[in-house]
Amino acid sequence: MPGRKDIHTILIVGSGPIVIGQAAEFDYSGTQAIKALRRQGYRLVLVNSNPATVMTEPDLADATYIEPLVPEALRAIIAQEKPDAFLPTVGGQTGLNLALALSEDGTLADHQVQLIGASLKAIRIAEDRERFRQAMIEAGVPVPRGGAARSLEEARALAGEIGYPLLVRASFALGGSGAGWVKCPEELPEAVRKALSESPIGQIWLEESVLGWKEYELEVMRDGVGNFVVVCSIENLDPMGVHTGDSITVAPAQTLTDREYQQMRDMARRVMDAVGVETGGSNVQFAVDPLSGRMLVIEMNPRVSRSSALASKATGFPIAKIAALVAVGFSLDEIINDITGQTVAAFEPALDYVVVKIPRWSFEKFPGVDTTLGPQMKSVGEAMAIGSTFVQALQKAVQSLEIGVDALDGSGPSKPAWMEADANFSIDRLNYNYFQFNNKGFRTTNSNPGANNGSIFNGTTNSQSVNASSGVTFRPRFFDFMNSRYTLRWLYEQQGSDARSINGNYLRVADVTAGANATQNQSISSSRTETKQMSLSAGAFFDVKDRYTFDFAVRRDGSSRFGADNRWQTYG
Secondary structure (H helix, E strand, C coil): CCCCCCCCEEEEECCCCCECCECHHHHHHHHHHHHHHHHCCCEEEEEECCCCCCCCCCCCCCEEEECCCCHHHHHHHHHHHCCCEEECCCCHHHHHHHHHHHHHCCHHHHCCCEECCCCHHHHHHHHCHHHHHHHHHHHCCCCCCEEEECCHHHHHHHHHHHCCCEEEEECCCCCCCCCEEECCHHHHHHHHHHHHHHCCCCCEEEEECCCCCEEEEEEEEECCCCCEEEEEEEEECCCCCCCHHHCCEEECCCCCCHHHHHHHHHHHHHHHHHHCCCCEEEEEEEEECCCCCCEEEEEEECCCCHHHHHHHHHHCCCHHHHHHHHHCCCCHHHCECCCCCCCECCCCCCCCCEEEEEEECCHHHCCCCCCCCCCCCCCCEEEEEEECCHHHHHHHHHHHCCCCCCCCCCCCCCCCHHHHCCCCCCCCCHHHCEEECCCCCEECCCCCCCCCCCCCCCCCCCCCCEECCCCEEEECCEEECCCCCCEEEEEEEECCCCCCCECCEEEEEEEHHHCCCCCCCCCCCCCCCCCEEEEECCCCCCCCCCCCEEEEEEECCCCHHHCCCCCEEEEC
């Protein structure tokens, strides 16, 4: 099936300004699509509000407009250029929103402009969470319980049915804008106000909590004759609750069984059928309960996404290029693989290597900003690395971040200053892949060690109720990549002989068997390692989210009972 002959001029929109959630990935994809379509003889009209992009270079598109990405500007350009088709899927969320607006106000129909790459029906179903949920239920695809609301009163009624905790997010929003977790009824009004302010259609979505579940993505592609391929599987190392753009990811997925992978593959195709995606690429996101194995479809994007750029670079499968070609009538078995020069795009990529992506934040440039990771994306960039093993790829990605950490064990000339204080410092159990990604500590305001306000180990009771107000630094943020839950190792850095209190707030350690919210103190035996789970009392520096578990480590200084090497000893 050759390219369509009834189309001559194609309108493409870029993603606009570089913002969190919509950045250079879409410039990469849009440029790829423009080059592919021009090689097939189509005339390309590009509209983008950002001149600092590759796709707006003068020699790429036949006509380039640097104009605001608003319906009014697009109407004038359509009247001037008279395109035969509009390809919105390489412009991110902005492209889909413009396609909806121009379809609903009659502009596309008045000028006989066809939508290609994604139909109006598919965009409406995928972007409207209420329609999407109903379509999934009709197709037999499991989704979280949820509902739409347009006011606080409707939200309160829905929250009563769903139960707390729950997720509140804005409809038709980018990068999780306006999204937040609500743990109790008192937090609902502010969350609803924030989400409604971010939704261009004044609608929000409330959904049952899947905090702590494992998160996966499939990048899939289909053509107009029914060919369907999974381009890449991606596993998020952070659990549900952290935006995918802020999550460390690995491709291909490392912890899926073949049965689970095939189940996801089948569900992804049913999702595309139910949404009505006839041609092009889509990103389908899944949540898997690590305890029960329950699998849910979280959402799908009927367009090129951030993950599409990652999958393209990881596999060598140019998703944006192929999506553009199938949008104009080519089938996957007609498109030659650029790498092999012999096989076709209907062959699914097979990887014998591992790709890791680590986000990059710039919190240090914005003092006072909330650094807690959640459903709203905060990273401003990312590093991708390829290795023969997961550990190798991860180490390369860490070095590529340029944050002063050369390796996972803190070795190298740029070892953070807080590690220099202890020549014996090490992150043990390296095979479990603990990774320190943010070397900023949380120091107390009082630098005077002061009197003993209750040490972690006082030599007699081994009490673990920690009252530490001065002289103690908490070193947060270690990931445990082998577990499905977000894990922090806490390091008590002793500036004096004992651990002290911090603002009178206690960190309490509870035995795992006592449950995540247990507050009783447990002692640690000096003769063996015991598994411990820690929760924070009210007012402590970190808010313990539901389903989050914490490990901690204690530096043992000098006592023969703890050994003479003064290493950090790990529990949990």
